Amino acid sequence: MSILVxxxxxxxxxxxxxxxxxxxxxxxxxxxxxxxxxxxxxxxVAAVGEDFPQQYMDLFxxxxxxxxxLQIEDGKTFRWSGVYKEDINQRETLSVxxxxxxxxxxxxxxxxxxxxxxxxxxxDPELQLYVLNQIENPKLVVCDTMDIWIENKKSxxxxxxxxxxxxxxxxxxxxxxxxxxxxxxxxDEILKLGVKYVVIKKGEYGVMLFTGYxxxxxxxxxxxxxxxxxxxxxxxxxxxxGCISKIDIExxxxxxxxxxxxxxxxxxxxxxxxxxxxxLANLSEYEIKKRIKEFIKIPDVRKLTQSFSYV
Amino acid sequence: MSILVxxxxxxxxxxxxxxxxxxxxxxxxxxxxxxxxxxxxxxxVAAVGEDFPQQYMDLFxxxxxxxxxLQIEDGKTFRWSGVYKEDINQRETLSVxxxxxxxxxxxxxxxxxxxxxxxxxxxDPELQLYVLNQIENPKLVVCDTMDIWIENKKSxxxxxxxxxxxxxxxxxxxxxxxxxxxxxxxxDEILKLGVKYVVIKKGEYGVMLFTGYxxxxxxxxxxxxxxxxxxxxxxxxxxxxGCISKIDIExxxxxxxxxxxxxxxxxxxxxxxxxxxxxLANLSEYEIKKRIKEFIKIPDVRKLTQSFSYV
Numbered sequence: 001m002s003i004l005v006x007x008x009x010x011x012x013x014x015x016x017x018x019x020x021x022x023x024x025x026x027x028x029x030x031x032x033x034x035x036x037x038x039x040x041x042x043x044x045v046a047a048v049g050e051d052f053p054q055q056y057m058d059l060f061x062x063x064x065x066x067x068x069x070l071q072i073e074d075g076k077t078f079r080w081s082g083v084y085k086e087d088i089n090q091r092e093t094l095s096v097x098x099x100x101x102x103x104x105x106x107x108x109x110x111x112x113x114x115x116x117x118x119x120x121x122x123x124d125p126e127l128q129l130y131v132l133n134q135i136e137n138p139k140l141v142v143c144d145t146m147d148i149w150i151e152n153k154k155s156x157x158x159x160x161x162x163x164x165x166x167x168x169x170x171x172x173x174x175x176x177x178x179x180x181x182x183x184x185x186x187x188d189e190i191l192k193l194g195v196k197y198v199v200i201k202k203g204e205y206g207v208m209l210f211t212g213y214x215x216x217x218x219x220x221x222x223x224x225x226x227x228x229x230x231x232x233x234x235x236x237x238x239x240x241x242g243c244i245s246k247i248d249i250e251x252x253x254x255x256x257x258x259x260x261x262x263x264x265x266x267x268x269x270x271x272x273x274x275x276x277x278x279x280l281a282n283l284s285e286y287e288i289k290k291r292i293k294e295f296i297k298i299p300d301v302r303k304l305t306q307s308f309s310y311v
Numbered sequence: 312m313s314i315l316v317x318x319x320x321x322x323x324x325x326x327x328x329x330x331x332x333x334x335x336x337x338x339x340x341x342x343x344x345x346x347x348x349x350x351x352x353x354x355x356v357a358a359v360g361e362d363f364p365q366q367y368m369d370l371f372x373x374x375x376x377x378x379x380x381l382q383i384e385d386g387k388t389f390r391w392s393g394v395y396k397e398d399i400n401q402r403e404t405l406s407v408x409x410x411x412x413x414x415x416x417x418x419x420x421x422x423x424x425x426x427x428x429x430x431x432x433x434x435d436p437e438l439q440l441y442v443l444n445q446i447e448n449p450k451l452v453v454c455d456t457m458d459i460w461i462e463n464k465k466s467x468x469x470x471x472x473x474x475x476x477x478x479x480x481x482x483x484x485x486x487x488x489x490x491x492x493x494x495x496x497x498x499d500e501i502l503k504l505g506v507k508y509v510v511i512k513k514g515e516y517g518v519m520l521f522t523g524y525x526x527x528x529x530x531x532x533x534x535x536x537x538x539x540x541x542x543x544x545x546x547x548x549x550x551x552x553g554c555i556s557k558i559d560i561e562x563x564x565x566x567x568x569x570x571x572x573x574x575x576x577x578x579x580x581x582x583x584x585x586x587x588x589x590x591l592a593n594l595s596e597y598e599i600k601k602r603i604k605e606f607i608k609i610p611d612v613r614k615l616t617q618s619f620s621y622v
Contacts, residue, residue: 212611212614213527213528213529213611213614213615214525214615215526216525217524217525218524253617300524303522303523306564
């Protein structure tokens with residue numbers, strides 16, 4: 001079924017301890033859309049400038065992503081540059097240039113307004129709300145965010161959370177939200193808004209799912225050689241919601257969500273194996289299935305997934 | 312399918328802020344057996360003295376409990392007396408007289424050795440081990456205990472835990488085991504022994520289930536008028552294992568265990584409505600079903616039970 005994603009499409013410059021790239025495809029919506037496109041139809045709502053390379057347009061097209069909502073505007077594409085430290089989990093932003101995102105104000109087409117699954121990828125919460133308000137009758141709304149919005153637009157962000165069924169956060173963002181190093185407290189705070197599920201992403205330590213009456217831990221897929229973690233969380237979101245939209249059931253149950261966590265984990269594990277969307281670009285269904293099979297053989301994963309016989 | 316329980320059959324004297332009783336039927340195995348008997352065949356292994364009233368033998372018989380393993384020995388029945396404070400969760404033991412339990416050394420019959428489900432109710436862990444060693448091929452072993460064994464026979468107790476599939480503890484006992492006010496730590500310690508599930512009983516605050524990769528919270532049934540909490544934990548165990556033995560599946564999954572938690576909760580809720588086993592004695596299947604239906608309408612319970620569509 002149809003997924004609509006709003007977020008950023010960017011040109012990233014990333015430096016890791018070993019290598020560096022300049023002005024390559026990035027952005028929350030790019031990673032999400034490419035990861036989710038392995039599962040079904042994805043509608044990308046974003047803005048780029050006239051400098052946006054055709055090859056990336058081609059990539060979206062090759063992936064079957066609906067880019068009728070990708071506006072090419074006067075100005076420059078959003079640019080982000082960052083550096084990863086020796087500990088690959090530590091990232092520092094060097095520069096941000098909003099470019100066309102500054103005045104981005106997407107109007108959805110009638111078709112897009114009827115989208116069933118909505119992913120509000122990391123972007124200004126006002127923009128997330130602006131898009132969400134146009135969706136007529138969404139079946140499921142998933143929301144992601146980033147530290148700068150928690151810091152600068154917390155009340156707006158909580159307004160978005162209130163409208164979401166599932167909220168995703170990094171562990172550091174959860175602690176920032178809680179105001180103390182306690183992700184359970186942050187999860188509780190979000191659940192109290194009426195959110196059904198809170199997913200806490202812990203990078204190489206996996207993910208946690210909070211439901212209010214239960215919580216689950218899933219380890220990460222053990223990637224041998226992490227090249228660049230940029231976009232891992234967005235790709236996780238793509239695998240996660242892609243999986244749910246493919247099953248497309250009326251009542252979301254915990255076992256469906258657990259299954260989606262597995263797919264999200266696997267999509268993220270591919271993304272970090274190369275810079276930009278290079279690994280996702282040529283990813284085959286066979287590779288995904290193979291890695292899923294491998295992953296659910298890990299004892300802790302097997303226990304969790306077998307316990308509700310979802311596989 | 313067949314459940315074997317070893318534990319105490321006692322004559323209790325209980326004082327609550329409002330009332331008091333003397334030398335009435337009590338003991339971990341009595342409560343367990345009566346609660347579990349609503350679900351299937353229960354084999355009671357315990358010892359009483361010659362002073363044990365016939366009316367309680369009659370009650371076991373009426374409940375269809377197999378008492379061929381209930382030894383009547385020279386001496387006195389185990390006696391316990393305690394007092395509940397204004398806060399009904401606070402209990403103080405006034406006296407304990409082991410009586411025939413002092414030299415109790417049960418030899419199981421060939422039939423009992425073939426029991427499929429085993430409940431090691433609260434009793435000396437050496438006795439629990441002694442019985443467990445005689446069971447030929449148990450399908451599932453559940454173990455309960457009490458503060459005095461954690462304090463005085465911890466290493467023996469951990470030996471029992473190591474052989475159990477499911478361990479039950481009160482929250483205060485869990486904290487005692489962890490050596491600090493952290494039930495998660497205690498649950499982790501027990502799970503590391505190879506136990507599949509740890510159930511933490513929190514009295515009027517419900518129960519928690521720990522699996523290592525997930526945890527669940529279930530509230531208690533809101534009993535309007537608690538008369539005497541004695542035996543609530545044992546009755547919980549009876550409803551819990553009774554439910555599992557009735558389903559009798561080969562592979563235990565979390566949703567079966569969650570269902571069992573619901574039944575355990577309901578059986579405990581009846582027990583506390585009167586002294587001794589008075590409420591369990593005349594309990595009908597209709598009353599149990601009615602209360603289950605009521606219970607799973609409570610939003611927090613409904614969410615948990617619906618999430619895996621077990622009902």
